[in-house]
Amino acid sequence: MTNATALIDDPILVEDDLPSLGQTLPFFQLVNQALEDVSLEAFRGQRKILHFFPAIDTPASANSLRTLETLGKQLPNTVILHISADLPFTMSRFCSAENLSGCIHLSTMRGRDMLKNYGVLMMTSKLAGLPARVLMVADENDQVLHVELVKELSNEPDYAAALAVLQK
Template identity: 30%
Template sequence: MEKRTGIVTMKGNPITLLGKELKVGDQAPDFTVVKKDLSPYRLSDLGDKVKLISVVPSIDTGVCDLQTLHFNEEAAKLKDVAIVTISMDLPFALGRYCAAKDIDQLETLSDHRDASFGTNYGFLIEELRLLSRGVVVLDKDNTLIYVEYVKEVTDHPDYDKALEAVRKLM
């Protein structure tokens, strides 16, 4: 498996990302993650809509919480866009979080089982077995239109650029 260093830091410390770095124009690889009810969820389950995939290390941290809340608000405005948040959190923690925060416009998904999304999209942090922070936007045909691997994991992604990429596809 490909290992990438010098791309991302966490609290200023370099970390290693596993998997191939995706680039605009790439065809999105498939993945299998887990829904809150423990059933599998694949790229094809997002349908033939424009897709925004918000990637967070752990839903229980401040920036991840704000990122998920932000995209949940945006999802209410973007009716024909499939928006999901993927983390390594257990499905039970995601269910608890969504209930407590009224997350009802996007789906939270867990990559804890086999890190399929993390390795296929190049977001898996080798040292921590968490996902690095980022955003992926796919068109209706699953071509990568926008991808951000946030350089410092504790920073926010560029919400405006990600949403601009989505709106250009609508």
């Protein structure tokens, strides 16, 4: 099955299926800000918010990082993973300039198969090959609790819906 998003009403197909509620998150290995390979295993025992976005150089992406940083401070035992195609250096500069100390950025510069495995890879448009804007929440055991594919890339996700599943 193929999902879709859009950029200013221009439809963009997103490959494969997003994980279903209750499904275990698939394995991934991406690159952190120190250029080290990091896998899902590194976050075992913590609740996870996976924030996929195409690139930091858009208002919606930048605002999402700021918003999630603020919200994340209120969530015990929860890690927020910002996942994009941005190079680790780019994200480090952004987080430093914005005084975002809780940023955990994982780059798809290695491990791009993760985008397909998680069903977030944009297949069409000039943005093909980048992740769609998706907010995913998983519990301490990597069970998916919430998934949102944002239907318009220039919009931010529904933070309240994502956080609601963590407050049950």
